Amino acid sequence: xxxxxxxxxxxxxxxxxxxxxxxxxxxxxxxxxxxxxxxxxxxxxxxxxxxxxxxxxxxxxxxxxxxxxxxxxxxxxxxxxxxxxxxxxxxxxxxxxxxxxxxxxxxxxxxxxxxxxxxxxxxxxxxxxxxxxxxxxxxxxxxxxxxxxxxxxxxxxxxxxxxxxxxxxxxxxxxxxxxxxxxxxxxxxxx
Amino acid sequence: xxxxxxxxxxxxxxxxxxxxxxxxxxxxxxxxxxxxxxxxxxxxxxxxxxxxxxxxxxxxxxxxxxxxxxxxxxxxxxxxxxxxxxxxxxxxxxxxxxxxxxxxxxxxxxxxxxxxxxxxxxxxxxxxxxxxxxxxxxxxxxxxxxxxxxxxxxxxxxxxxxxxxxxxxxxxxxxxxxxxxxxxxxxxxxx
Numbered sequence: 294x295x296x297x298x299x300x301x302x303x304x305x306x307x308x309x310x311x312x313x314x315x316x317x318x319x320x321x322x323x324x325x326x327x328x329x330x331x332x333x334x335x336x337x338x339x340x341x342x343x344x345x346x347x348x349x350x351x352x353x354x355x356x357x358x359x360x361x362x363x364x365x366x367x368x369x370x371x372x373x374x375x376x377x378x379x380x381x382x383x384x385x386x387x388x389x390x391x392x393x394x395x396x397x398x399x400x401x402x403x404x405x406x407x408x409x410x411x412x413x414x415x416x417x418x419x420x421x422x423x424x425x426x427x428x429x430x431x432x433x434x435x436x437x438x439x440x441x442x443x444x445x446x447x448x449x450x451x452x453x454x455x456x457x458x459x460x461x462x463x464x465x466x467x468x469x470x471x472x473x474x475x476x477x478x479x480x481x482x483x484x
Numbered sequence: 485x486x487x488x489x490x491x492x493x494x495x496x497x498x499x500x501x502x503x504x505x506x507x508x509x510x511x512x513x514x515x516x517x518x519x520x521x522x523x524x525x526x527x528x529x530x531x532x533x534x535x536x537x538x539x540x541x542x543x544x545x546x547x548x549x550x551x552x553x554x555x556x557x558x559x560x561x562x563x564x565x566x567x568x569x570x571x572x573x574x575x576x577x578x579x580x581x582x583x584x585x586x587x588x589x590x591x592x593x594x595x596x597x598x599x600x601x602x603x604x605x606x607x608x609x610x611x612x613x614x615x616x617x618x619x620x621x622x623x624x625x626x627x628x629x630x631x632x633x634x635x636x637x638x639x640x641x642x643x644x645x646x647x648x649x650x651x652x653x654x655x656x657x658x659x660x661x662x663x664x665x666x667x668x669x670x671x672x673x674x675x
Contacts, residue, residue, distance in 0.1 A: 322598040323546075323561040325553040352542035352563065355514075356550050362516040370514040372543065407513040 294334050294469040297447070298483050300327065307475045311450075312394065319419055319447065320353045325360075331469060332360030335417065335445045338467040342442035344368060344415035348408070348434065350401060350426050351375060353419040357447060361417055371407045373430060375399045386436045388429035393422065401429040403437075410438030421446035421468060424455030431464065448472065451484050485525050485660040488638070489674050491518065498666045502641075503585065510610055510638065511544045516551075522660060523551030526608065526636045529658045533633040535559060535606035539599070539625065541592060541617050542566060544610040548638060552608055562598045564621060566590045577627045579620035584613065592620040594628075601629030612637035612659060615646030622655065639663065642675050 306314040318324035335357075344365060349358040350373040358370045375390075376399075385402040392399060408414070416430045427444055434441045441464055449456050449468045459466050471484040497505040509515040526548075535556060540549040541564040549561045566581075567590075576593040583590060599605070607621045618635055625632045632655055640647045640659045650657050662675040 316595070317597065321562065321565070321595055323550065323563070324558075325550055325561055326558040328550065329554075352546060352565075355543060355546045356561070359514065359516055359519065359547050359550050363520075367515075367517040370516055370547070371512065372514070374512065374543075404507070404512055406508065 294331070296330060297327070297470045300324075301448070301470055301472075302481055305481055307479055307481070311475065313448070313450070313472065313475060313481070315448070319356075323356050325356075328356050328360040329363075331357055331447060332362075332364055334469055335361045335415075335467070336364035339415055339443045339445065339465075340365075342415065342465070343413060344442050345413045346371060346408075346415070346439075347417055348373065348403070348414050348430055349417045350430060354417055357419060358417045361415070361445075365415075369407075371403060373401045373403045373433065375401060386433040388432040388436075390425045390429040391423075392425065399429075401426070401433065403433050405437070408434065408437040408439050412437070412439035413442045414439045415442055416444045418445075419447050421449035421455040421459070421466075422453045424458040427455065427459055428462075431459070431462065443467065445469075450475075485522070487521060488518070488661045491515075492639070492661055492663075493672055496672055498670055498672070502666065504639070504641070504663060504666060504672070506639070510547075514547050516547075519547050519551040520554075522548055522638060523553075523555055525660055526552045526606075526658070527555035530606055530634045530636065530656075531556075533606065533656070534604060535633050536604045537562060537599075537606070537630075538608055539564065539594070539605050539621055540608045541621060545608055548610060549608045552606070552636075556606075560598075562594060564592045564594045564624065566592060577624040579623040579627075581616045581620040582614075583616065590620075592617070592624065594624050596628070599625065599628040599630050603628070603630035604633045605630045606633055607635045609636075610638050612640035612646040612650070612657075613644045615649040618646065618650055619653075622650070622653065634658065636660075641666075 665673040
């Protein structure tokens with residue numbers, strides 16, 4: 294997605310530890326118009342899959358999932374939670390996720406009330422690095438008997454294993470900006 | 485907001501500990517169309533305040549803030565974070581918030597890059613109970629020298645102190661559904 298790549302080049306920052314920081318428009322401050330355009334692009338890529346639910350993970354996936362849903366006729370968005378909430382129903386679907394950025398393990402949860410057998414789920418997230426978060430969401434869909442019809446990520450780094458890992462499981466993965474290399478002098482190259 | 489009150493009566497659940505659970509359309513699963521209508525209502529209530537930024541807090545505020553922004557010509561949404569992220573810039577604005585639901589203390593953070601002196605900030609959140617989260621967001625705006633032009637909450641319980649606490653500080657508070665009472669047999673009454 295050309296517009297997104299240009300924005301990453303313009304506003305993205307490379308931090309030590311191979312971190313691509315794009316929180317001026319995606320992860321902390323949000324460019325709402327850009328999210329609409331991202332939502333339209335995901336619709337174009339996945340419309341033939343006919344999802345009837347979007348599953349994402351808090352927090353950064355929510356804005357993207359909201360704007361994607363509008364294009365699919367306002368299908369429900371469900372966001373997985375990363376901590377045990379006091380008011381979550383007992384008996385949630387759960388999967389572990391290791392965050393390499395923060396070096397901690399999360400329990401990812403979705404209430405059994407909001408994911409069912411036969412649901413056609415489009416999984417949407419912001420970053421696909423090692424594929425931990427997306428894989429946790431897939432396992433949660435498996436537990437529910439829901440069908441994952443597609444996996445969309447806004448950004449991935451093609452030299453990290455996440456994208457291939459999810460494709461190797463047999464899923465249709467679409468990424469809007471595929472970072473091939475980030476250099477020490479701040480250059481970002483796309484595939 | 486009539487439509488919202490009807491939805492709370494239809495789908496809200498009262499849990500022990502005076503908890504109103506509306507996560508079938510707001511806090512876990514999201515009704516995207518309803519969020520659009522909530523965004524239009526916040527626009528109607530705050531359009532004269534001419535905000536140029538929306539500040540909310542992860543995770544449940546994000547969906548509401550996104551849909552509110554669209555009505556204000558796509559002004560940026562900034563969501564405050566509740567934990568210290570490894571890739572957050574050093575020197576963020578910070579405020580403490582005590583969560584009564586979970587009985588823990590959060591540090592609420594906003595990067596100095598995304599809140600500035602002179603910004604006209606509309607604060608949006610899902611629940612206004614004791615006002616802890618909203619008060620933390622106000623203090624963060626104070627630190628930045630930003631002007632809080634309004635505070636919007638989707639739901640409050642009028643018998644909890646949050647709404648009055650924020651009004652007593654001199655802020656314009658608007659709430660879309662004001663719960664007056666919740667009874668043991670599951671009835672919800674609005675003001």
